[in-house]
Amino acid sequence: MxxxxxxxxxxxxxxxxxxxxxASAGYDLDTASSLQVVVNKHRQLNPTGYVPGSLVAVQGERxxxxxxxxxxxxxxxxxxxxxxxxxxxxYRSFSQQASLYDSYVRQYGQATADTLAARPGYSEHQTxxxxxxxxxxxxxxxxxxxxxxxxxxxxxxxxxxxxxxxxxxxxxxxxxxxxxxxxxxxxxxxxxxxxxxxxxxxxxxxxxxxxxxxxxx
Structure with a gap:
């Protein structure tokens, strides 16, 4: 647009x-490797365990x-x-996101955790x-x-x-x-x-x- x-x-x-x-204008919203992929609670990463092919260090992060x-x-x-x-x-892997999400669930309960952190496979950080x-x-x-x-x-x-x-x-x-x-x-x-x-x-x-x-x- x-x-x-x-x-x-x-x-x-x-x-x-x-x-x-x-999307017809050139934006791919579904493929995990796309720069414009949209990940949210209705749109799980595909594949769920996606790992980016090229990660670059940025002051200890990637x-x-x-x-x-x-x-x-x-x-x-x-x-x-x-x-x-x-x-x-x-960047956070599927397993790292799972660990973070679980810690929020233990601390705040699932309903609140879902407003603070994505479930594994639904996180933008994994992209x-x-x-x-x-x-x-x-x-x-x-x-x-x-x-x-x-x-x-x-x-x-x-x-x-x-x-x-x-x-x-x-x-x-x-x-x-x-x-x-x-x-x-x-x-x-x-x-x-x-x-x-x-x-x-x-x-x-x-x-x-x-x-x-x-x-x-």
Whole structure:
């Protein structure tokens, strides 16, 4: 969907084009290795145990090559502007996600855990395209108040320039199924990230015309 078309859709109050219209323009939303793959509570990774073919180290974390290159550019630009950003969590395997999810279930119960972490096989981190970030000082780490920190503001303002979106935006819990995570950056490529910014569409599900995914099927 181009910015002009999406803008017209929004201004006229029309329903966004179905996912097939977007996919036919060259976006693959289903294949795990695609840069635009959409993973949520209705869309399990295929294959479930997917492991990216190329993972690049980023200060102790790992991302797919394209996402890693973009992240490094993003972090360098931030540092040049006086903002130090720390990568907290990048690629996580199926087993690592299972361990994390189980720990949340034990701590909070399953209902709450499902709003905080993905079940194994349903995590963006397993794609190698997601990075949780933080301030070097540790301020507001993995908390909503991160949005008001220098790193949080930089990510929200400049992430799109490098192909990243804030994957779980505020007010979109009924669409994404997760609480607001201003620290969770997802690489989707510069064209999609810029178009989402230009059209004001915050949730990836809404941008691609997918159904809302607040709960597991």
């Amino acid at each position: 181009t910015g002009a078309v999406a803008g017209l859709v929004l201004s006229l109050g029309m329903i966004a084009p179905p996912v097939t219209a977007v 991302l797919r090559a394209q996402a890693a290159d973009a992240y490094k550019q993003f972090a360098r630009a931030a540092k040049s502007a006086g903002v130090n950003i720390l990568p907290i969590s990048g 190698g395209l997601a990075m949780d970030i933080g301030n070097a000082s540790g301020t507001c780490a993995l908390q909503a108040c991160f949005a008001n920190t220098p790193a949080g503001k930089w990510a929200a303002t400049h992430g799109w320039e490098y192909g990243f979106i804030i994957r779980y935006p505020t007010g979109a819990e009924g669409t994404t199924g997760y609480t607001y995570e201003p620290w969770h950056m997802r690489y989707v490529g510069r064209a999609v990230a810029q178009d989402m910014k230009d059209t004001g569409i915050a949730a990836l599900e809404d941008y691609f015309g997918l159904e809302k995914a607040p709960d597991y099927l």
